[in-house]
Amino acid sequence: SPSQAYAVCQGCHQPNGAGVAGAFPPLAGHVADILNAKGGRAYLPLVIVNGLQGSIRVGATNYNTPMPGFPSLSDAQLADLLNYIATAWGNDRLLKDFKPYTADEVKGLRKQMTPAQVYAERAKLELK
Numbered sequence: 001s002p003s004q005a006y007a008v009c010q011g012c013h014q015p016n017g018a019g020v021a022g023a024f025p026p027l028a029g030h031v032a033d034i035l036n037a038k039g040g041r042a043y044l045p046l047v048i049v050n051g052l053q054g055s056i057r058v059g060a061t062n063y064n065t066p067m068p069g070f071p072s073l074s075d076a077q078l079a080d081l082l083n084y085i086a087t088a089w090g091n092d093r094l095l096k097d098f099k100p101y102t103a104d105e106v107k108g109l110r111k112q113m114t115p116a117q118v119y120a121e122r123a124k125l126e127l128k
């Protein structure tokens with residue numbers, strides 16, 4: 001069943017994770033690509049907590065709208081949300097060696113930064 005916390009995401013990324021072309025990037029397929037990239041596991045919680053600002057390309061489509069962060073999510077809510085977006089919409093079939101996030105792990109991964117700093121972290125991933 002969907003993570004309760006996904007309710008705050010679905011207005012933009014849509015209940016089926018498909019996003020809206022040119023406005024909100026898809027999470028279906030794309031979250032698996034992020035997690036399969038080196039550094040992706042640490043990057044993903046940074047986006048959710050702090051947001052993201054900068055021009056990105058997902059598939060053949062460009063996005064350049066800022067995403068707000070959700071710093072008030074608890075560690076448990078954040079772990080639950082990450083595990084949901086990692087495995088929903090067929091992402092589970094695309095993942096290599098995924099272990100569910102725990103609240104304890106997420107506590108160590110969340111760091112406060114600006115959306116532009118999160119964008120700088122994204123540039124270090126080797127996203128295909």
Ligand code: HEM
Pocket residue numbers: 005006008009010011012013023024025027031044047048052053054055056058063064065066067068070081085122
């Ligand atoms: C980007 C997840 C809420 C709009 C992203 C990315 C992820 C994500 C993982 C990064 C994609 C990448 O680096 O390639 C989530 C989750 C949410 C959420 C889990 C709920 C906690 C929202 C909301 C909005 C939104 C509410 C709209 C108000 C966007 C936009 C981008 C983005 C526009 C691209 C930002 C850019 O181009 O710099 N989201 N999101 N997201 N999200 Fe969200």
